[in-house]
Amino acid sequence: MTQTLEQLRTGKLIGIQRLKLACGLTDFPREIFDLAETLEILDLSGNALSSLPDDLPRLRKLRIIFCSDNQFTELPEVLGQCPQLSMVAFKANHIKTVSAKSIPANLRWLILTDNQIEELPAEIGNCRELQKLALAGNRLQDLPATMSACSRLELVRISANRLRELPEWLLSLPRLSWLAYAGNPFCEAREQLALAATPVASIDWDALQLQGKLGEGASGVIHRADHRHGMEVRPVAVKMFKGAVTSDGLPDSEMASWLAAGTHPNLIPIEGRVTAHPASATGLVMPLVDPEFRALAGPPSLDSCTRDIYAAGLSFEPAQILGISHGIASAARHLHDQGIMHGDLYAHNILHSGNGVALLGDFGAASLFAPESRAAQGLQRLEVRAFGYLLEELIVRCSLADRSQGLLEQLDDLKSACLNSDIAARPLFHQIEDMLFRLAQMRRQAETPVH
CATH class of the missing domain: 3.80.10.10 (Ribonuclease Inhibitor)
Known part of the structure; x- marks a missing residue:
């Protein structure tokens, strides 16, 4: 006010x-x-x-x-x-x-x-x-x-500066969980290669008719829109960037990471880039996600600083926690395999349905890295800590049943491993994904009636 x-x-x-x-x-x-x-x-x-x-x-x-x-x-x-x-x-x-x-x-x-x-x-x-x-x-x-x-x-945004290298000491900070560094000289070549290697369709602004606002993040506003292509009109989501520099970095850096990500069932893909905007604004076009999906949480408040805000009274069944956490771990593993750090792995950037399916979006803070570089595992384990916070938030909101006690204990152990202040001791996402997959299998087997 x-x-x-x-x-x-x-x-x-x-x-x-x-x-x-x-x-x-x-x-x-x-x-x-x-x-x-x-x-x-x-x-x-x-x-x-x-x-x-x-x-x-x-x-x-x-x-x-x-x-x-x-x-x-x-x-x-x-x-x-x-x-x-x-x-x-x-x-x-x-x-x-x-x-x-x-x-x-x-x-x-x-x-x-x-x-x-x-x-x-x-x-x-x-x-x-x-x-x-x-x-x-x-x-x-x-x-x-x-x-x-x-x-x-815990959170550092140094994108779109003139850094000649990523400071090594950053990767030794025990609580650092969200890092964005795209758009600096030391990573520009990789971003340009990603943009050139994956051409994206151009979608004329005049072919889009914006409808209601779907959401807003640090880098832009997402609207529902109708995309007219010939005689066909279909619903899409359009993200219009707020400016040349956002809180997370540059629109081109975001697009480079999003394009390099490719496809994965737990990632929201890009369909095209907005062109010929009358004010030269930059935007991306994405498929419209089913309305049953909603944000897992709201962004941090002034008091919570780095921790998301969940709706009062929100709770999750153990199966939902397994579904959400496994889906996001799988998406993060995929990104890391492509040399991409999401940089903003937060509940407020995750859409979920009531049945435990989750989609990770918003690449505004994403940064590219060389998977073979000395810094690669440090960067990956940094993001693992962010996942540990997510897992912690889900666990404390579990609607616990007695038969789920063992599962919750194993999830809690995994959470503790992800949040380990000894960075080198944290698991990588391929280990996390495999463990969550095994836990899901064990739960299904335990619930299958014996005839």
């Missing part, structure tokens, strides 16, 4: 915890300090601000600040003085400079996507609470090696 300056100035917002103003501001409204006793979340995105006041720490309860889509050229140093500040979002500004003084001590979540940053201060390695870091669409040539001390990092 967006509030107004008039509400702020007339005192009607006293006592609120969250303030959102988007009204062309060029200066920070001083009346915001009247909310200092309660304000925790301040959203000033979509204005024309270029600075914050030196006395910002007067907002002593401020935990989260959004200043995306403004005119900042440097990350304000005053942020580092805010005692409770844990989430900082300055996406799509003109930021070139990030000084050590601008980094809050309790930083948990930092979003600097789509700026002009060439380097980060070494002091960012002191952020021991840092869990989520979004840096796609900048000019970074490397990351500070001091960040190897950020042992709580």
